[in-house]
Amino acid sequence: MKSDISLWKNLLDTWDIRGLIISSLLLQALLVPSGPLRKRTASGFVLFPLWLAYLLADAVAPFAVGLIFKAQQHKQDDLSVHPSDPSYDNGDLFPLWSAFLLLHLGGPDTITAFALEDNQLWLRHLLQLLLQSVTTVYIVILTLPANKLRLPTFLVFLAGLIKYSERTRSLYLASTNRFREGLLFEPHFSPVFTRPMHHYNPCVSQTNIELIGKPTRRILDQDDKDDLSYIEVIKYAHYFFRTFNVLIADIILGFMERVESQYFFLHRTAKDAFKLVEVELNFFYEILYTKAGVIQGLTGYSLRFVSFGSVVVALLLFALEEKKELHPTDIRISYALFTEGISLDIISFFMLILSDWTAVALTKSKDPSRVTRFLGNLLFVKRQRWVEDTSKPYSFLLNLVLPFRRRWSECISQFNLIHCSLHPRSEKMEKFIHFFGLTNILDGLKYVNTERFETGLRDFIFEELRLKSETVHDINIVNQISSARGDWVLQVEGCDALLPHVLDVNYVDSLLLWHIATEICYSTDHEEGGHDDNKKNDYCEFAKLLSDYMLYLLFMQPNMIPSVAGIWQIKFRNTCAEAKKFFRRMELRKWREEKKPFLGNKEKKRLDVEHIEACKHILAIKEEDEWSVEIGKNKSVLFQGSILAKELIKLETEERKDKWKIMSKVWVELLSYAAYHGNGSSHVARLSKGGELITLMWLLTAHLSLRE
Structure with missing residues (x-):
């Protein structure tokens, strides 16, 4: 009986850290490609596994770091243990794995918050960022100066620090108070109208109105009811998103914005109107539940390049390092961590450059440069983005592709x-x-x-x-x-x-x-x-x-x-x-x-x-x-x-x-x-669970000036 208990104890001591590392790796591999499904389906059979994976990913990594910290201290106290003993991993890999766990805590770009309430916990993540960083640094110090993998460990630690900082900042920016403050302190100037105001609304006297301040660029020049192209829908939805995001914080819209929006939507077909609000709500979703608000822009792209480059260089250094004293299983796990980190970054990169944000950035200028036109053609920014005919039953192949083409559950x-x-x-x-x-x-x-x-x-x-x-x-x-x-x-x-x-x-x-x-x-x-x-x-x-x-x-x-x-x-x-x-x-x-x-x-x-x-x-x-x-x-x-x-x-x-x-x-x-x-918070809370028809109408009625 005692021998059986000792056998199980030795097995647990050997595989507890390794098992947690592999579990964390698999959870990240699940969350990155599956994160966007939250906005496209309301099925509990999809949302529940994602919710479970999201919670486990935040629990497994700190627990594994704690075990590594305990094992490393134990190893420092017990100098008689040989480095190749499978009961204790080699000290050079402990800091590297701890740095990878910090990278995992940064989470995928596609899911920073599972529910709207998670954004309010940004202080908890900030504290966890500090604790995990200090713990990882301490583990590295315990292995110095003999650690041969200290440079790869530092590069992975840098990537993890960037990733987790991005996540914490995304949660902070999407928290209720910070989001409202950002809208209040950012002036929203109404556009200068090129037509008399009575052309938009008969109740306004027939006089031209000139606004004081820096006007926004007017892009709503179409007066007919012809169907909009795919890229036009994206551009107009982004334009309105920049104005109507105040609805999330229940801030009152200005008169000019309401009139302009009403005029534009009255001259649209039902198909275009619903497409516009779908894409606009998609922008809301990505600001509140993903890293889109942080990684967009020159600073975000630069940090992402540094993060990705650090992991790639760390892999090269790790491959060139002598690893005779390391256990073969541990080497395979380390390579799996490097491969997963690089692969998921590549997937996130392609998801970023094929997103609506990139399409807006490449088509924003009326006189684009040759580079912008080349990138636009290369990325097919004007490609078809919706399934047009939804009146017929979906084929088996279309049912497989459809969850990745729609903006909500439909x-x-x-x-x-x-x-x-x-x-x-x-x-x-x-x-x-x-x-x-x-x-x-x-x-x-x-x-x-x-x-x-x-x-x-x-x-x-x-x-x-x-x-x-x-x-x-x-x-x-x-x-x-x-x-x-x-x-x-x-x-x-x-x-x-x-x-x-x-x-x-x-x-x-x-x-x-x-x-x-x-x-x-x-x-x-x-x-x-x-x-x-x-x-x-x-x-x-x-x-x-x-x-x-x-x-x-x-x-x-x-x-x-x-x-x-x-x-x-x-x-x-x-x-x-x-x-x-x-x-x-x-x-x-x-x-x-x-x-x-x-x-x-x-x-x-x-x-x-x-x-x-x-x-x-x-x-x-x-x-x-x-x-x-x-x-x-x-x-x-x-x-x-x-x-x-x-x-x-x-x-x-x-x-x-x-x-x-x-x-x-x-x-x-x-x-x-x-x-x-309805209040804005209750509507945007459902965006991460497939969305609701009433949410589309909540935004559409605002565009049509039907709300007080």
Whole structure:
């Protein structure tokens, strides 16, 4: 027994440091190419391994340095140990490996912060930078003057010091207070307009306005609605990013910037408008979550060249050094560290020169030099950067390439209250997962699915926003639009009878009852065979997608919905409890045994026979029924949703109005209301998790001057 313990102890003493070094190496190899996937997917199966690797990378390196420090001190005390003994590594490699661990702590360029809150921990990283640097220097001192690898160690240490300093500074610049201070102390001068101001906004008198100060260069000269080229989208997005980055810190925009942006976006197609905000949000992401803000510019490029050159020279010196006394396994690990450091730097370099930042830098000048033109052609800065046709199903090859081509997930998550109520967990299971705090995670896996953000929905949303932006002539209209929660659309469409369902209830109740009404109408219409009119069917699908998306935001991302803290949980719980109780009494399970569920697209929408029957029973609730009394006492909105559904059906049958067109427009307005009143921090926090449609609308509504 004692011999077995001694064997395991010797094995651990031999491989503990080596194992941690290899683990740190593998974690860096995972993070560098996979870091950009965070902004392109919302899948937990991708984000969770990246999150785990990010945390382990920051934990493994300091732990390994501590073991090296302990082993080195032990070796200094025990002079009888032979250098080739595998229980203790040769002292020349300890400082070199410690320097590589400092390099690993610098992290990849593609991921400095995993979440927005990580930027607030820049002081912790600064302290860790000092401690790790001092520890590495002390380990080097312990091996002097006999250390033959002191020069390669110094060069790797220099590279690690640069890399970790870049990361710490990136976190510091992206921290909330520093970011806001940088915006406040950096003056944003409005551009000198070459047209009279009334050409941009009719409410401005017909006089030329001359601004005092150093103006920014005007580049927004296109007045037509022709599609922008790929490079033009990048340039204009960067131009607006330099102005609209104040939204992250909730700083008020100037009047001139708003007017110029509104004029430009009103003369764009829906495709170009959404491309612009996608790229603009991509610039936001890289400033807040990567080293882009530090490595851009002459200083950043110079430090990167010094860092890369130091590792290359260190490799050459290490290769030329005599290594007879070193263990072969340790030599292989050292070469792996050098190879990984150089390879990942090369990958980061190519990612940098092929990025949007480089494209902007090479096309900034109207009269570029020969060198700039040559580099632009060499790097294909005008190359295609998007998948144009998103209406057709993606091929297998395109599905592999697509995550590296898009700027966000291009998906909208879906959550359905009826489906959730029809498929509850058992009480024992609910208590079990609640005890371990897994409710939100498992609810997301069980009840949330995703749908592609189709071009039809994109065009519909932009057209609704564009029509409202064209009516903006003064601040009063802006206030009316930003405060509308469906009432603006209902008044325009002449549906005054539906106004109490948005004006007489709070925003959360409005979302819930319109969701229930939408689900009832959707199930009822599809049971009857759907619509023959393609346009009408489009409105139906738009309303369904936006309805489930808003419930997803309410259920899984409540911080993105205004004024729901402490309210939405109660309303949602009461409504779900009433729905479950109602469905149990109706014994809806028997429908699964008597009839087969729908297939195809209806199954995709979770619209089986049980679901349809549930909606029919909700619609059949009458005011004199005992259920309406019970529901009213508990203050859920199940009964109110049934009343709204009846009024919508009546609106279509008696007044001959397209209820789906009205409902889809109401849902756009409900989504817009959340986008108008959302704060910047909650939106940019989702950029590292695939992004959200509401974030695109948050920025787009600002460009269209639809926010207060």
